[in-house]
Amino acid sequence: MPKFVYDFTEGNKDLKDLLGGKGANLAEMTNLGLPVPPGFTITAEACRYYLEHGNLPEGLADEVNAHLAALESAMGKKLGQSDDPLLVSVRSGAKFSMPGMMETVLNVGLNDESVHGLAAQVGGTETERERFAWDSYRRLIQMFGKTVLDIDGDLFEDAIEDVKRARGSDNDVDLTADDFRKLVERFKTIVREQAGREFPTDPREQMDLAVEAVFNSWNAPRAILYRRQERIPVDLGTAVNICSMVFGNMGMDSGTGVAFTRDPASGQQGIYGDYLQNAQGEDVVAGIRNTVPLKDLERIDKASYDRLLEIMETLENHYRDMCDIEFTIERGKLWMLQTRVGKRTAAAAFRIACQLLDQGLIDVDEAARRVTGDQLAQLMFPRFADRVDGVRKLTKGMNASPGAAVGKVVFSSERAAELARAGEDVILVRRETNPDDLAGMVAARGVLTSRGGKTSHAAVVARGMGKTCVCGAEELDVDVKNGQFTAPGGVTVREGDLISIDGTSGDVYLGEVPVEDSPVVRYFEGELAAEEGGDLVKAVDRIMRHADERAALKVRANSDNPGDSARARRFGAAGIGLCRTEHMFLGDRRQLIEKLVLAADGTERQAALDALEPLQKSDFEGIFEAMDGLPVTIRLIDPPLHEFLPDITELSVRVALAGDEADEKDRRLLEAVNRLHEQNPMLGLRGVRLGLAIPGLFGMQVRAIAEAAAARRSAGGDPRPEIMIPLVGAVQELEAVRDEARAILAEVREATGVDVPALIGTMIELPRAALTAGQIAEAAEFFSFGTNDLTQTTWGFSRDDVEASFFGRYLELGIFGVSPFETLDRDGVGRLVRIAAEEGREARPGIKLGICGEHGGDPDSVHFCHEVGLDYVSCSPFRVPVARLEAGRAAI
Ligand code: ADP
Ligand code: MG
Ligand code: MG
Secondary structure, eight states, X not given: OOOOEEETTTOOTXXXXXXXXXXXXXXXXXXXXXXXXXXXXXXXXXXXXXXHHSSOOTTHHHXXXXXXXXXXXXXXXXXXXXXXXXXXXXXXXXXXXXXXXXXXXXXXXXXXXXXXXXXXXXXXXXXXXXXXXXXXXXXXXXXXXXXXXXXXXXXXXXXXXXXXHHHTOSOGGGOOXXXXXXXXXXXXHHHHHHHSSOOOOOHHHHHHHHHHHHHHHTTOHHHHHHHHHHTXXXXXXXXXEEEEOOOSOSSTTOEEEEEEEEOTTXXXXXXXXXXXXXXXXXXXXHTSSXXXXXXXXXXXOHHHHHHHHHHHHHHHHHHTSOEEEEEEEETTEEEEEEEEEOOOOHHHHHHHHHHHHHTTSSOHHHHHHTSXXXXXXXXXXXXXXXXXXXXXXXXXXXXXXXXXXXXXXXXXHHHHHHHHHTTOOEEEEESSOOGGGHHHHHHSSEEEESSOOTTSHHHHHHHHHTOEEEEOOTTOEEETTTTEEEETTTEEEETTOEEEEETTTOEEEESOOOEEOOHHHHHHTTSSXXXXXXXXXXXXXXXXXXXXXXXXXXXXXXXXXXXXXXXXXXXXXXXXXXXEGGGGGSGXXXXXXXXXXXXXXXXXXXXXXXXXXXXXXXXXXXXXXXXXXXXXXXXXXXXXXXXXXXXXXXXXXXXXXXXXXXXXXXXXHHHHHHHXXXXXXXXXXXXXXXXXXXXXXXXXXXXXXXXXXXXXXXXXXXXXXXXXXXXXXXXHHHHHHHHHXXXXXXXXXXXXXXXXXXXXXXXXOSHHHHHTHHHHHHHOSXXXXXXXXXXXXXXXXXXXXXXXXXXXXXXXXXXXXXXXXXXXXXXXXXXXXXXXXXXXXXXXXXOEEEEOSGGGGOHHHHHHXXXXXXXXXXXXXXXXXXXXXXXXHHHO
C-alpha cells in the first residue's frame, strides 16, 4: 500500500506530483531550516483514489491518526483541546498552482469550549484576547460553511455588514469581541438553516470533513475551467496540507503578507509585496482592507522585516529563481506559510532569466529553459497602452489571438477589403467566419465574432496570420443584414463606428484605445538594434542567439507572397516550408478559375491555363527573390475547385429569379457548381486528384515555377524551388505527377538554357501515405507532414465542424487535454509521423523531412518534431521566432 501521508520534514520540492506544489515547497522550506509551522501533507494520490471511488483509501485514516498524534506531541497540545487547543489549517495544493481555485479552511479545531481555551492562552489584554479568539472562531464557521457545506458566502458577508453598520464602521478592525460572539451565533444559524445540520463541534470531524471538501474542490466548476484554460491535466488531483495555525490577527504586532523576490511584472529586483496588520491570510487576497506596501514593514517591525529579506535571499539562491511567498507574523515572530517559483509576465520571464544568468545562479541553457515560446509570442503582439480613458468596455469575449486592434466596424468581407484598400483600419465583425471571409480577415486589423471558441475558424485563421481576434463574444447580437451589433446595456454599434479589441484579454471597447508597437518585433524586424532596445530586447536577443546555436531543427515559414516571405526572412526563417498556390487564385483571378471550370473543350481549358500561368510565374519570382539562396517549397493547388466558385445557394437563387432572362454564363456556372458539388469536399476531388483529373492544371503550375526559377537565375539570383504534391495516398499518384513535372522541367531547361534543379516531393497528410511511406519515398525527394489534414483524417474529424460542436465536451471529459488541432496528438497522429519518418529514411537515406501544419508554430509540437528528428518545421511568418526559440529549447 502506498504511503499517503508525509510529514513536512519528509518531503522535498521535487515531490510535487505527490505532495502538490504547496506541500512540496513547505517541506523544502522546513528542511532548509526556515520557520514553517509544523504539519503534514496527504498526497494527491489519496485524492485521486477518493475522487475515483467516492471513499477514502484504506489505511489513510490510520496514517492521518499517526501523523496527527505526532504533530500534537510536538506541539504539546491536542487538536481542539478545550483549555489550550491545537488549531490547524486544511489547505489545498495541486501539482500546478491554481490560485484561489480550490479551497482552504483555517482555524480548524475551534468550538464553543476551545474558543475560551484559545483566548486564555494568548497574550494581551482580556479584551484583545477575547476579540482574537471569537474572530478566529467566526472565520472557521464562515470558511467551513462556504467550503465544506457549500453555503453561499454572501450570507456570511451580509451578516458581517449588518454588524458593521450597527457599529457605524466600515472597517472590521473596529468590531469588538462581542460583535464577533454575536456573529458566531448568527453564523451557526445560517449553517443550520442552509445546510440543515449543526456546525460540527468535534475538532476531528471538522478536520476530516475539511479534507474531503478540499479533495472535492478539485472538481469545482471554476477549477475545471481554470485547468482547461491552463492546459492542466484533469486527473492529477490535489494534495491536502494540514498545517498548525499561526496567527496574524493577534493584534497590531501581528499581521500577514505576500512578497515577491523580484517584481513579477517587470523583473526588477527590489522589495515587492503587501502587508496587512492584525489580519489572517485570506484578508490580503480578499481585499477587505487596504494593505500597505511591504516596505512599510520595515517601520512597523524592523526585526521581522530584516529576517524576511534574509529568507527571501535564501529562497532565491536555493530555487535559483524568482519566488513568491506568503508569510505571517505572530507577535513579532515571522512564519513562512508558502513559497513557490513565482508566476510572472512574459517580459519579466526574459529579464529575470538574464539577471540570474548575470548573477551566475544559472547557465545560459537554463536561461533558455526559463522562458517559453508562448511568452515570446506575447511580447510580439502590439498592445494597448495601459490607460483606457474615455472609452467604454462593451463586453469580453475569448482571447483567441493576441494583440490590440483598433478600427471601424465592418460586417462583410467585401466591405472590409474595400475600406482597407481606401486606407482605413477596419475590424471585421461577424457571428462566425468561414473560408469566404478570408479576404476580409486579411484586410482587417482584427476580427471579432459572437460565436465559436478558441479553435473556431476565426480563431485558427487569425492566429495563423498573427491577426488580433476576439471570438465567442456571446453578449453581442450581431445583425449583419442591418449592419449593426448590440452590446449589453443596449449599446448599438453601426458600421463605421470605431471599436478596439484586445486579443490578449478578450476585451472589446467602444472607441479608440491607443496602441503601442512591440519593441521586440521592431528588434526582429531589424529596426531596433539589440543594444538600443533596453533590457527586455537585450534579454530576448541573448536567449534567441543561444537557441539558434543549440537548435537542430530549422524553422521555415508558410508564405505565399513576397512581402510575407521577406518578413519571415527578417524573422529568421530558413526558407519557405509551405507556399499555398491556391491563395494566388483569389480576388480578381477567380474569374480565370471560373473559365477553367467552365471550359467546354481542351482549347478553352488551355486558354484559361495560359492566362493563369504568367500571373503565377510573377508570384513565384517575387518569392524566390525574397528567399534568395533558401529553399522554397511550393505546394501545387490543393483545395477543391468549388471553393473558388460562387456560393451554390446564392447562384441558384439568382438564376431562378432571373428565370428565362438568366445570364448564360450564370447558367453554365450553376451547372458546373452543381457538377462539382460534393458531400464531403474534404475527402473529395482535391490535391493530387485534381492534378490527375484536370489535365494541364499541375503542369501549368510546374511550368510557372520552372520559368520563374530560370528567370531569377538569369537575373543572377539563386532560386531553390521544391515542388510539393498534396494529398498523395499512393506512390502511383505521385509517380504520375512527378513524371509529368520532370518532363516540363526538362522542357523549360531546354527552352531557356538555364538549369535550375527542383526537388519533387510530397505532403504526408493521409494515414495511407504515412503507412506506405517506404514506397512513397521511392518517388519523393522530400516529405512534408501536413498535420492539419493528417489530424483530420486520422481522427476522422472535420475541423470546421467538430470544434464548435463537441470539442468543449471532449475537453471537459478529458478525452484530450488540448485540441489535437492546436497541439499535435503524439499518440495517434504522432505515431504515423514517426512511422513515416522512419520508413521514409530507410527507403531513401537523407530524405528531407519537415512539417507544415499549424503545429509547426506550436511549442509542444515543435518539441515533438525535434524528438522525431525532422529537419525543419514551417509556420506562419509571425511565429518563426517562437518556433526558433522552441527548437533551441527542445535541443537543450
Ligand atoms: P491559496 O492556495 O488559495 O493561497 P492557502 O492554503 O495558501 O490557499 O491559504 C489561504 C490563506 O491562509 C493564505 O494567506 C495562507 O497564508 C493562510 N494560511 C494557511 N495556512 C495557515 C496557517 N497554518 N496559519 C496561518 N495562516 C495560514
Ligand atoms: Mg496560498
Ligand atoms: Mg492538407
